[in-house]
Amino acid sequence: MSKQFTISYPGDKAQLITRLKNMIGSNGTLAGNENSGNFRGSTPVGGFxxxxxxxxxxxxxxxxxxxxxxxxxxxxxxxxxxxxxGI
Incomplete structure (x- = not known):
């Protein structure tokens, strides 16, 4: 079952997405833009x-x-x- 949460971020969304993609590097993926997207990654105990x-x-x-x-x-x-x- 999916879980949802909301985080407030008043800064520039396009710049944020670019910075987060760079930070993630080879630890996962972030596909999307300043409107919507998807992500995946892994931890030592499994993927998300x-x-x-x-x-x-x-x-x-x-x-x-x-x-x-x-x-x-x-x-x-x-x-x-x-x-x-990312700020």
Missing amino acids: EGSYAIQGDDIIVTIDKKPMLVSTDRIKEEFQKALQR
Whole structure:
């Protein structure tokens, strides 16, 4: 079952997506633009994948697949850290 969360980000979305793609490198993929896209990656305990949609200053993230041992809250924390590094 998919899980969803929203993160607020008032900055430039196109620049953010470019920076995040560069940060991800070979650790996963991020395909999309400043409106929507999808991502996938891996952790030592398994892979994850999902999508995002940007509406104004809100980034709505949907997690479609994740390791059972990794909580959705933990994934949200990592997204927030990536956004802070991406600024």
